[in-house]
Amino acid sequence: MTRVLIVDDEPQLLRALRINLQARQYEVVTAADGTAALAAAAADRPDLVVLDLGLPDLDGVEVLRKLRTWTPVPVVVLSGRLGSAEKVAALDAGADDYVTKPFAMDELLARLRAVTRRRSSPDERLVVRIGEYDVDLTARDARHARTGERRHLTRTEWKILDLLARSPGKLIGHRQLLQEVWGPTYLGQTHYLRQYLAQLRRKLESDPARPRHLLTEPAMGYRFQP
The missing domain is CATH 1.10.10.10 (Winged helix-like DNA-binding domain superfamily/Winged helix DNA-binding domain)
Incomplete structure (x- = not known):
């Protein structure tokens, strides 16, 4: 079972994502701020992270940079920020993909499937x-x-x-x-x-x-x- 860490300070969104992901056989861990997210990532070792940029304590990009110092876990960023500069900053910090709020659940699920798909090793014929x-x-x-x-x-x-x-x-x-x-x-x-x-x-x-x-x-x- 794929374990996903969802990081967002909106309780309703956390609940909706938990319900939808658990219904699709994901194991879900949640965090409402950056500090809790880093602690959960270290303790629970998720296979995938869904990370909001607008967190109350640490900026999501900073959380991403800290994650990238020790783990290559796939990260899909969520944000209501519409400017391309924020998206570029998240990608440069190590995000694997970016979904803008509001989003369709089917789109998010497709992005999650894509980033968790097994990657071929360099020596494997592709x-x-x-x-x-x-x-x-x-x-x-x-x-x-x-x-x-x-x-x-x-x-x-x-x-x-x-x-x-x-x-x-x-x-x-x-x-x-x-x-x-x-x-x-x-x-x-x-x-x-x-x-x-x-x-x-x-x-x-x-x-x-x-x-x-x-x-x-x-x-x-x-x-x-x-």
Whole structure:
């Protein structure tokens, strides 16, 4: 059974989330502030954390930073803050995904399933389908599923695709992609990402203008949707 820690200072929301998650066979632990959240994370070792940013004692981003000093547990951030700066700050602090209040329960549950999905190890052969292409990330080989025609991708395109596809459903922030593909001196060059994602869509998506797999989250990053 997956154990989830829910951190929020709204009692009604805590209750609603507890009921919905327990009905879907999650084990639920709750905390109403940041201090209690850190203590619960250490004591109960959850498999997943749902974290509100607007807490009464510690800011949620600070809680996230403290968690990331000792645990890689997946964290989905909840917040009524609509500005993209807060979302980016949460992603940079180590959030795996972000849901804005008010939210549909089905959306939140889908995000939780995505971030807890087993991640492939780097040594495990991983093949994903994008449009009409079977993409072998381990062998770096992309072939048309019907004709076997090979699609050439550049070294940089493979790096980006590997980061996205190995975490299906997860939002990968601009800064993380730029850091891991180009390095720390390129953190402001988001136009690089727009250019390379456009190239990947033209090569792999059935309809590049309406991508189904390589998705943009405006002002935040990109997501691979299987």
